[in-house]
Amino acid sequence: MPLFKFLRRSHRPPMPDRTAGSHTVDSTHPGIEASREAPIPQASASTNPANAPLDTFPLRPTTDALLEDSRFRVLVVGKSGVGKSSLINAVFRANNLTKTSDDHAIKHNIDEEFTSHDNDRLILHDSEGFVGGDIGNLRTVQEFIKRRSAERELKDRLHAIWLCCEIPVSGGRVFELGDEILLKDNANKVGNPPLRIPQVPIIVVFTKYDQLVVQKKFILARSLANADKVEWVRQAEEAATEEVKVRCEKPLNAVAGSRHTWTEVSTRNEHKDTIRRLIDLTMNSILAATDPKPQTTVGQSTADSDQPNLEGLLFAVAQRGSLGTKISTSIRVGKHKYWGYMFSGTFNGIPLDECVGVIHDDIVNVWNFNDPNHQCLKSTEFRSLMTHLVKDLASERPNPPSLLDNVIRIMPPAVAVATSVPPAAPFVLPAAAAVALASWVYGKYRRTPEILRYLMGYVIDIIIVMSCLFALVDSRGLDRISPAMVNLVLREYSQQKGSIHEQVKSYVNDATLPVLRPKRAIDRISDLVKVEQYRELHEAVILSAPRPLDDKEKWTTPDMI
Ligand SMILES: Nc1nc2c(ncn2[C@@H]2O[C@H](COP(=O)(O)OP(=O)(O)O)[C@@H](O)[C@H]2O)c(=O)[nH]1
Numbered sequence: 132m133p134l135f136k137f138l139r140r141s142h143r144p145p146m147p148d149r150t151a152g153s154h155t156v157d158s159t160h161p162g163i164e165a166s167r168e169a170p171i172p173q174a175s176a177s178t179n180p181a182n183a184p185l186d187t188f189p190l191r192p193t194t195d196a197l198l199e200d201s202r203f204r205v206l207v208v209g210k211s212g213v214g215k216s217s218l219i220n221a222v223f224r225a226n227n228l229t230k231t232s233d234d235h236a237i238k239h240n241i242d243e244e245f246t247s248h249d250n251d252r253l254i255l256h257d258s259e260g261f262v263g264g265d266i267g268n269l270r271t272v273q274e275f276i277k278r279r280s281a282e283r284e285l286k287d288r289l290h291a292i293w294l295c296c297e298i299p300v301s302g303g304r305v306f307e308l309g310d311e312i313l314l315k316d317n318a319n320k321v322g323n324p325p326l327r328i329p330q331v332p333i334i335v336v337f338t339k340y341d342q343l344v345v346q347k348k349f350i351l352a353r354s355l356a357n358a359d360k361v362e363w364v365r366q367a368e369e370a371a372t373e374e375v376k377v378r379c380e381k382p383l384n385a386v387a388g389s390r391h392t393w394t395e396v397s398t399r400n401e402h403k404d405t406i407r408r409l410i411d412l413t414m415n416s417i418l419a420a421t422d423p424k425p426q427t428t429v430g431q432s433t434a435d436s437d438q439p440n441l442e443g444l445l446f447a448v449a450q451r452g453s454l455g456t457k458i459s460t461s462i463r464v465g466k467h468k469y470w471g472y473m474f475s476g477t478f479n480g481i482p483l484d485e486c487v488g489v490i491h492d493d494i495v496n497v498w499n500f501n502d503p504n505h506q507c508l509k510s511t512e513f514r515s516l517m518t519h520l521v522k523d524l525a526s527e528r529p530n531p532p533s534l535l536d537n538v539i540r541i542m543p544p545a546v547a548v549a550t551s552v553p554p555a556a557p558f559v560l561p562a563a564a565a566v567a568l569a570s571w572v573y574g575k576y577r578r579t580p581e582i583l584r585y586l587m588g589y590v591i592d593i594i595i596v597m598s599c600l601f602a603l604v605d606s607r608g609l610d611r612i613s614p615a616m617v618n619l620v621l622r623e624y625s626q627q628k629g630s631i632h633e634q635v636k637s638y639v640n641d642a643t644l645p646v647l648r649p650k651r652a653i654d655r656i657s658d659l660v661k662v663e664q665y666r667e668l669h670e671a672v673i674l675s676a677p678r679p680l681d682d683k684e685k686w687t688t689p690d691m692i
């Protein structure tokens with residue numbers, strides 16, 4: 132029997148398969164689903180939400196079933212040297228890609244699957260693109276796209292295609308004949324709605340944008356001799372962007388029409404915004420392609436849905452370059468299931484550690500940090516620290532324990548373990564004592580202001596902590612998550628959490644409880660985790676991080692946060 136239910140792994144039938152549900156794009160936060168109403172917890176739809184038992188025991192993170200067997204599958208097409216591998220690294224931080232099998236039956240290189248231990252949410256297919264008038268490889272690519280688009284199973288299907296072409300800095304054609312035929316055929320193709328097989332989006336990626344900026348800087352150097360550097364760079368980028376329109380967009384429009392999705396990228400650090408844009412565009416294209424409903428504008432649909440868009444979720448989880456997409460996806464996944472339960476009372480009677488456990492795991496799954504076996508972010512130590520972080524949300528006058536609470540254990544398991552230590556060693560604390568969860572987690576869920584505050588605070592805090600880790604990893608080019616990184620983030624955030632927690636307290640109290648609506652509460656969480664509000668916190672985390680971080684550092688203790 133595991134020490135904490137948190138650590139228990141349960142088995143339930145997988146999530147419903149991708150169904151005829153409508154998938155929509157949230158234009159403000161490209162995410163995995165856009166439902167204007169928070170989904171009503173299934174169990175409460177027809178019964179009194181406060182009393183309805185959950186139909187889904189034991190609880191299981193929404194993302195678990197999906198992520199168990201499906202990964203984001205992308206085809207990257209482009210001539211050798213255009214920057215495909217660098218791009219994959221910039222978007223997914225997937226170094227050391229290796230072939231998954233040495234299957235001699237594979238006829239074409241394009242069928243080989245590349246995966247990386249650094250980011251196991253990705254399967255890459257790599258194609259050398261087209262040189263000159265070579266049509267042979269074009270046929271191979273087209274056949275592959277056709278076959279992989281028609282796969283019925285999400286896990287086997289191709290989810291996106293990046294066609295990479297280097298920006299011709301010193302003149303010349305941007306496309307080869309093969310690129311043009313591929314784009315033209317794709318533009319003329321229609322999807323297959325009756326079979327619900329979506330057309331896999333092809334995003335045209337014009338690479339090495341920085342080279343064009345350098346060229347423009349050089350040209351402008353003389354005329355802007357007296358301008359400051361910022362202005363010089365701004366003008367060079369503006370001129371480069373105009374040049375991309377002439378050298379790349381115009382030829383693209385000529386072969387594929389003006390609605391085709393494209394963007395310019397550079398994998399150089401100073402152009403990270405181009406990588407974020409590619410991620411957002413890819414997300415929008417996947418959502419638009421997999422939404423069978425008519426689109427109003429790209430990325431917006433007329434329909435609401437509480438079904439997650441699974442292709443979109445796979446990409447949102449796999450990518451590691453867009454903080455905004457991570458935050459909006461955390462919210463979408465939460466909205467889809469357990470956050471509604473949190474405020475409606477559907478969790479009634481369930482041990483709180485179990486409720487917190489599924490909410491925690493769903494969010495950690497979305498962020499997909501390089502954390503082998505989840506040894507940091509799903510560790511008991513981290514869960515424990517997170518439960519302590521929200522302790523200041525306790526009621527000043529705690530509610531008297533309910534009858535329900537009296538029948539469950541009130542002693543933290545760690546203490547229970549401590550008492551079983553032989554009397555000969557009374558002062559030797561067992562290791563588990565250091566990882567006791569905060570006491571509020573050892574009760575059962577009841578819809579009280581205090582418990583709602585703890586849960587709401589936990590969700591907000593863990594998303595903010597994840598966003599700080601993201602900023603730290605991104606700015607330092609760090610690889611794996613370590614306790615040192617998490618400790619640092621927790622220390623910084625614990626100094627700044629006061630105003631957020633005040634807002635949670637004023638949102639949920641004795642007076643507001645009777646009128647609290649799940650949808651409004653979830654919207655409030657979304658407001659409180661908007662990324663713009665945490666730029667300073669992210670900077671503080673980055674500035675206070677020692678170089679190098681101590682990878683042997685032990686977990687901090689709850690009194691330090
Ligand atoms: N200037 C510049 N060079 C790049 C960029 N991306 C990749 N490269 C360089 O282009 C070369 C080929 O890159 P690689 O990713 O291996 O291309 P692949 O053969 O298509 O996989 C390497 O020397 C990279 O450093 C970029 O955005 N800008």
Ligand SMILES: [Mg+2]
Pocket residue numbers: 215216217
């Ligand atoms: Mg390569």
